[in-house]
Amino acid sequence: MLYRNSLLIIVGGLVFALPITLGLLATWLPAVGYLPGLKGSEFSSSALQAVFSHPSTYSSLILSVSSALIATVSAFLLSQWLCMSLYRSRLWPLLKHSIAPLLAIPHLAFSVGLVFLIAPSGWLMRWLSPTLTGFAIPPDWLIVNDNYALSLSVGLMLKEIPFFILMTLSALSHFDHRKTLRIAASLHYSHVEAWVKLIFPQIYSQLRLPLYAVLSYSLSVVDVAIVLGPNAPATFAVLINQWFNHTDIHYRLLGAAGASVMLMLVIVLITLIYTLEKYLKKQSKQWLVAGPKVSKNSPIFAVFAKITLYVVLLLSFFSMSSLFVWSFSRQWRFPDAWPSRWSLKYWEKSWQQLIEPLQNTAIIGVSSALLALVICIVLLQYQSSFKIPIKRSWWQGLLYLPILVPQISFLFGIQVLLVRFNLEGSIASVIWVHLIFVLPYAYLTLSQVYLQFDDRYLQQAIILCQSKWRAFVLVKLVMLFKPIAFSFAVAFAVSVAQYLPSLYVGAGRVNTVTLESVALASGSDARVSAVFALWQFMLPLFVYIAAIVVPQMCFRNRREL
Amino acid sequence: MSQASKKVFNLVKLQVMFQERALFAPVSMSLNGGELLVVMGPSGCGKSSLLGAIAGTLAPELALHGDVLLDGDRVNDQPIEQRSIGLQYQQDLLFPHLSVAGNLLFGLMRGDKKTRMGKVSQALASADMEGFENRDVATLSGGQRARVSLLRTLLAKPKLLLLDEPFSRLDTDLRQDFRRFVFAQIQQMNVPAVLVTHDLQDCPNDEYYDLSKVSMIAVNTEPKVNGIRETLC
Numbered sequence: 072m073l074y075r076n077s078l079l080i081i082v083g084g085l086v087f088a089l090p091i092t093l094g095l096l097a098t099w100l101p102a103v104g105y106l107p108g109l110k111g112s113e114f115s116s117s118a119l120q121a122v123f124s125h126p127s128t129y130s131s132l133i134l135s136v137s138s139a140l141i142a143t144v145s146a147f148l149l150s151q152w153l154c155m156s157l158y159r160s161r162l163w164p165l166l167k168h169s170i171a172p173l174l175a176i177p178h179l180a181f182s183v184g185l186v187f188l189i190a191p192s193g194w195l196m197r198w199l200s201p202t203l204t205g206f207a208i209p210p211d212w213l214i215v216n217d218n219y220a221l222s223l224s225v226g227l228m229l230k231e232i233p234f235f236i237l238m239t240l241s242a243l244s245h246f247d248h249r250k251t252l253r254i255a256a257s258l259h260y261s262h263v264e265a266w267v268k269l270i271f272p273q274i275y276s277q278l279r280l281p282l283y284a285v286l287s288y289s290l291s292v293v294d295v296a297i298v299l300g301p302n303a304p305a306t307f308a309v310l311i312n313q314w315f316n317h318t319d320i321h322y323r324l325l326g327a328a329g330a331s332v333m334l335m336l337v338i339v340l341i342t343l344i345y346t347l348e349k350y351l352k353k354q355s356k357q358w359l360v361a362g363p364k365v366s367k368n369s370p371i372f373a374v375f376a377k378i379t380l381y382v383v384l385l386l387s388f389f390s391m392s393s394l395f396v397w398s399f400s401r402q403w404r405f406p407d408a409w410p411s412r413w414s415l416k417y418w419e420k421s422w423q424q425l426i427e428p429l430q431n432t433a434i435i436g437v438s439s440a441l442l443a444l445v446i447c448i449v450l451l452q453y454q455s456s457f458k459i460p461i462k463r464s465w466w467q468g469l470l471y472l473p474i475l476v477p478q479i480s481f482l483f484g485i486q487v488l489l490v491r492f493n494l495e496g497s498i499a500s501v502i503w504v505h506l507i508f509v510l511p512y513a514y515l516t517l518s519q520v521y522l523q524f525d526d527r528y529l530q531q532a533i534i535l536c537q538s539k540w541r542a543f544v545l546v547k548l549v550m551l552f553k554p555i556a557f558s559f560a561v562a563f564a565v566s567v568a569q570y571l572p573s574l575y576v577g578a579g580r581v582n583t584v585t586l587e588s589v590a591l592a593s594g595s596d597a598r599v600s601a602v603f604a605l606w607q608f609m610l611p612l613f614v615y616i617a618a619i620v621v622p623q624m625c626f627r628n629r630r631e632l
Numbered sequence: 633m634s635q636a637s638k639k640v641f642n643l644v645k646l647q648v649m650f651q652e653r654a655l656f657a658p659v660s661m662s663l664n665g666g667e668l669l670v671v672m673g674p675s676g677c678g679k680s681s682l683l684g685a686i687a688g689t690l691a692p693e694l695a696l697h698g699d700v701l702l703d704g705d706r707v708n709d710q711p712i713e714q715r716s717i718g719l720q721y722q723q724d725l726l727f728p729h730l731s732v733a734g735n736l737l738f739g740l741m742r743g744d745k746k747t748r749m750g751k752v753s754q755a756l757a758s759a760d761m762e763g764f765e766n767r768d769v770a771t772l773s774g775g776q777r778a779r780v781s782l783l784r785t786l787l788a789k790p791k792l793l794l795l796d797e798p799f800s801r802l803d804t805d806l807r808q809d810f811r812r813f814v815f816a817q818i819q820q821m822n823v824p825a826v827l828v829t830h831d832l833q834d835c836p837n838d839e840y841y842d843l844s845k846v847s848m849i850a851v852n853t854e855p856k857v858n859g860i861r862e863t864l865c
Contacts, residue, residue, distance in 0.1 A: 250725055253689055256712040257719040258739040258788045268738075272729040360730060360737035362748070368711065 075457045079450070083469045086446060090485065090507050091476055095334070097484030101327035107491070118328035125325070127304035135307040136340070138220040138300070139289035142227035147282055149228070149379065150235035154243075155266040156376030158252075166380060167240065173233035173387055175615055176608060177568040179585060182298040183592050183604040184390030185226050187397055190215045192405060194393045200406040209405055216302055223300040227289050232383055238281045242274035259363040263372065268359050279348075280467060284474045286344065287337045291477030294570035294585070298592045307333060308479050312571075315483055327483055334480035341475075391608070397601035417598040424587070425606065432567055432583045432610060434498060439505040440562035443513035444555065448548075450514070451521040460522075470511050478508070482575040489576060496578035504572040509562045517558040524551060550632065553622040560618035564611035584610065639664050641792045641824040646698035648681040648690065655681050656843055658698060663792075663824035668815065670835040671828045673843030679828045682843065683794050686826065687719055688712035702791050718790030718823075722797045724781035726769040732756070732780055733765035739788035755783045758820075759813065775806045779813055786821050793818065793825040799834055811836070 100106070104115040122128055157166050188194050192209035200206040215222050248270055255265035296306045304310065311333060314326035397403070398417060400410030453459075459466075485504060489495040528550065532542035548555065573583045588603040626632040639662040646659045655678035663669055673679050684690040686700055689712055700707050707715050726735050736752045749765075756764050759779040769777065778798070785793065798814065799807045815836050818825045827834065 247723060247725065250721055250723065251727070253687075253712065254719055254721075254725050254785075256689075257687065257715075257717055257785075257790070259713050259716070259741075261713060269727055273727070360734045362737065362740050362742035363713075364742070368713075 076459065079453065079459055080465070080469075082450065082453075083466065086450075086510065087469050087472050090504075091472060091481055093488060094481030094484035095476070097487045098327050098330050098481055099484075101324050101483075101487070102331040103328075104324065106324060106327070106487070118324040119332075121325050122328045122332055127310055128307070128329075131304045131307040131310045132336070134220045134301060134304070135290055136336070138224040138227070138306065139286060139340075141221075141224040142231065142289045143282070143286045145224075146228045146231035146285065147235055147278075150232050150239060151271065153232070153376050153380055154236060154239050155263065155270075156372045157380065158266070159262065160373050160377065162377055162380060166236065169380075169384055170233040170237050170240075173384075174237060175564065175612055176230075176387065176391060177564070177585075177611065178227075178230050178292070179294050179298065179568065179570065179588055179592075180394065180604040180608040181230055181387070181390055182226050182295045183588065183600060184392075184394045185222075185229070185386070186215045186298060186592075187393035187597065187601070188386070188390045189222065194389065194396070194408075197406060197408050207406060215299060218301050220296075220301050220306060223296055223306070226295060226299045227292070229383060229386055231285050231289070234285065235278070235281065238278055239274060242277035243270070245277070246273060248273075259365060261364075261366050261368050263368070264364060264366070272359070275348075280471045280475070283341050283344070284471060286340060287475050287477050290337055290340070291333055291479050293479060294589045297589055307336075308477075311479055315575075323483070330480045330483055333477055337475075337477050337480070394601045394605050394608070397597050398605055400598060417596075417602050421599050421602045425584070425603070428582045428584045428587050429606065429610070431498065431501075431581055432585070435502050435505055435573075435581075435583065436563040436566040436610070436614075438502045439509045439566045440513065440559050442502070442506055443509045443562045444517075444559055446510060447514045447517055447558070448521070448555075451518060452543075455522050455524070455526065470514055473507050473511050478571045482571050486575045486578075495576065496580040498581055500576050501573055501581045504576045505566045505569055508569060508572065509565050512565045513558050513562040516561045517554055520554040521551060552625065553632065556618040556622050560611070560615045563614045567607065567611050639824075640703060642699070642701040643686070644699040644701065646682070646685060646696070646700065648678060648685050649695040649697060650693065654697075655694075659841075659843070660698075661841065663826070665822035665824055666819050668818055668825045668827060668837065670837065670840040671826060671843055672830070672832070672835075672840050675830075677844045679843055680796065683796055683826070683828055686792070687717050687794055688715055716789070716791045718785040718788060718793045720782060720785050720793065720795045720798045722799075722801045724777040726772075726777055726781055726784075728769060730769070731765065732761075732767045732769055732772070735769060735780060735784050736787055739784045741789070751787060755787055756780075758817075759783060774802060775809060778802060778806070778810050782814060782817060786817060786823070790823060793823050795825060795827040797829050798827070800830070 102118055104113055104118055153166065157163050186193070190196070190209075191212045191214055193214075196204070196206065196209065204210075251269055251273075252262070252265055255269055256262070260268070291308045293308050293312050296309045300306050300309060305313070307329070311326050311329035314322045314329055317323075317326075396410065399413050399415065401412035401414040401416060403410035482504075486495065489500055494500045524547065526547075529542055529547050532546035533539055536542050536545070567583075568585060569583075570585050570589060573581060573586055577583070577586070584603060584607045588600070588607050591600040591603050622632075641664075642662040643659055647657075648655045656673075659682065661669060671679060671682065681690065681694060684694070685696050688707070688710065690696060696708060702715065702717070727738065730738060733749070733752050736755060737748055740748050740751060752765065753762070756762055759776075761776060761779065764772075764776070764780075769780065772780065782798075795814070799811060802810055811834065829835070832840075
């Protein structure tokens, strides 16, 4: 058993942890002054000192920390509050069914749409103007890219609420929460008290890693921060990115030092949250068992929760709709609620510009998703034949590593290593670097169903067709076709959404839809920008739809599949 | 009628309707403290709906006719948390994040810390589980879990106890033990109890209520062959 566990650790370590470790090391060396190929490089702390003496650093750090904490904490609390308050309401099915489409929207496309909706010249203002506001020209307000990074916080929060809800629903499915709530009610507990004292403590252990992942992501995100975040100064991650891409090559050292500071920041904040969690757990011990506080269920909670859910849904819906409207518009003067002239011109015009990035995105997405699935199926088959559960904490930690470690803290190191071996800028390298981030999602979406598969089907098949491989492919893989297809779609969508990996490894030679969308989002023509953002949205959407429709077509006469 | 309403728990012509169709014929029963009524019936005859109607956990698409009376009050429209009805399922549903004492304290009303802890120790002693206060519930045996679960329900001082096939998950040996424990506790706490089951052996009395026939059936006097086959399926 020990041997089998260690083999899994080694393989898992090679797959999930090695690229990140190498990337981190190759980032830390330049951070302490050593960058091969750069003249006059020697070990020193001057790069780190330069980070802290840079005029933008402190305000950037404050912006990053505040926006990440606001976005993560509010998305987490709101998602928990929505689940608690809407659990017994008629909106529960709506809540459950709305998260999948919301999750399918890439962060970047959503951010671009949100800009079109809430900007001073955005759709909301056009609806209100001029009748309610009196504006005939867009007001001179800084709503998007505001100096306090509030629009960035709101955008991230809106996008993470459905993710937390998904994680909560999945955690709820692991125990009999309905009967638990009934027992609590029969012991005189109100719904809210029962949820806070019994349901939340039981699901939190499964929300912990997603919570840390969202915090790390919000702290270090670059593409969304470029679109929604402040400019002068930008958030810390954007600042690091600017250093890395500075024309003066010496700024790379600054970037590497900044990237290491970013990693430290993530570690410190996660440790703080962990400590807070332990502290609250200890403090709440007495309170948990102090007995029911006899109070009635208040309907006001549910009303506010309903309004909140509608606001989240409507903001998301209209953000995406504004992309559609802009992409088909020819002329749209300010206070008009709708374009005065429509046309397909910008879809046609951008097609020339789109062919190459679209092709690249599709090739990278399909290849990395396929590779990820093959690796995951090999790992899972190994786990299922030796009954190694996925719940082990070291295994969970390993899986989450590529999601927890901020991308910007190690991608530069990977770039340095690839340049060293002349592997930079090829599509194969980009596929490989996407694979690092695609793998955890492919594994997490597939593992549960795969490990629950009743292997007696496989045994029967092996006995009948006398070939392990044929039995495995013709029976197990075919029976698992639906979850495998879904896992593929998720992996593909994750690949499409990648910004920094393509930027750092593609070396400007491998262009993708996401890279183009970010480049176009800052400035240029809203209509072209909308078309690109829509492609970034539709590409994964097509694959999601195919992943649902194709298995249904194949098994249309098979009710049990 | 006047005699019946003096009892602690009364059902008067209770019926559960789904789209204007009754799931079973009207049920009337009355129980005093310490009395146990066993309800049997084939699956799908509405046993869980009957329990749901009494406890207040009926699905919204099901309508309730008749009266549920507890201590003379009609509780039909009260939410479950105000009815003071204890629920016991086949799963013990111990809360895994709380210790044994934590689970038991959870059901106790608020009050002085020492008094509450004393009640917990007393309850554990009655189940031959002295000194188990700080144990993790995951380390208990199946029989111990079942007993802690019942104690938790009873410590909340329910006016009525509903038992939904509470023995069906236990091994044959444990089942006999736990049955004795449950029946003894019901007597001791002087609480009326309704037990729903498939298993004729769960019935400690000489008769049970057959929901598919809506009548009391004697256990000792050779029951109708039909009745038994249906109750066991």
